[in-house]
Amino acid sequence: MIGRESIELEGSLELKTAAFSSFFNLLKKAAEIDLRFSLAQVQGCVFAVPGPLEDEDVVVLTNVEWTIPVAVLRKQYPQISIEVVNDFVAQSYGCLAAQAEDMEVVQYGVPRKMSPLAVIGAGTGLGHSALFPWRNEEYIPVASEAGHTLISFYEKEKDFELFLKKRLSVPYITKEMAVSGRGLSLLHLFLTGRELSSPAVVAEISSTSLTTYFFASFYARACRDFALTILPMHGLFISGGVAVSNPWLVNNDFFREEFNFSLTHSSLLSRIPLYVLLREDMGLWGAARYGYYRFNLGEQTTGSETPFSYW
DSSP: OOOOGGSOOOOOOOOOOGGGGHHHHHHHHHHHGGGGGGGGOOOOEEEESSSSOOOSSSSEEEESSSOOOOHHHHHTTTSEEEEOOOOOOOHHHHHHOOOOOGGEEEOOOOOTTTTTEEEEEEEESSSEEEEEEESOOOOEEEEOGGGGGGGGOOGGGGGHHHHHHHHHHHHBBBHHSSSSHHHHHHHHHHHHHHOHHHHHHHOOOOTHHHHHHHHHHHHHHHHHHHHHOOOOEEEEESSSHHHHGGGTTTTSSHHHHHHHHOSSHHHHHHTSEEEEEEOOTTTHHHHHHHHHHHHHHHGGGSSSSSSSSSO
């Protein structure tokens, strides 16, 4: 296994996808700004993208109008290796090399290194992924769209559930509708009558606010569902812009109490290590780590036979 210290960052560049009409235009602009980002200058590249990878030739992105024509890119640049992974799969690879300064401990638990690792993160949506141990300290990545599954509401929360259904014009509420930046804004609107962006909500609430209590509870509920599905005894890492920028939204007693609440498995849940990440670039390091295995170690990547064996 390699640590993040084995990979060096030579440079980074941030471009907004909404500013470009196609992926080729984005690549062209990146190369114009810095020639090191030209595909003609690299030996391999990894694209970590949101959403399920259903087609290995043309990748459809979540909340982006254009696609990534992978097959065309491979024909145009036959000299390089091109890989595409789910963005939260990249996050999970980054967590393998996370250092103490990269995260806060939400619950110490009892870590078991060669056990599943899970990542969940609220931002625009609610991303999920997991790594399962395979052999020789290697892992098989598994992407997930669990953010689109239903979230449960207790009796005292039914009014909020009805509010969301009416506001969003939907027959049921998914996890990402409640646990996301939009979900935080809608929760605050329901509780206070104030319609604010999620950053504005965070700016006016505190660790003891009712908004914090309910949002932490919903977030913990989503984490608990995923944890009971995966049993990530290596650790469950909380990522995404909402928590990374405001770790106190999940690193609190409201969250811990709800996460460990179970009629049958409270003891098991209390042994799962929980961490909230403090870096927004963990996916970048994870994509680099994934690429290191794919391009340099060949068969030692994940045991997959093709780049798209594991989504």
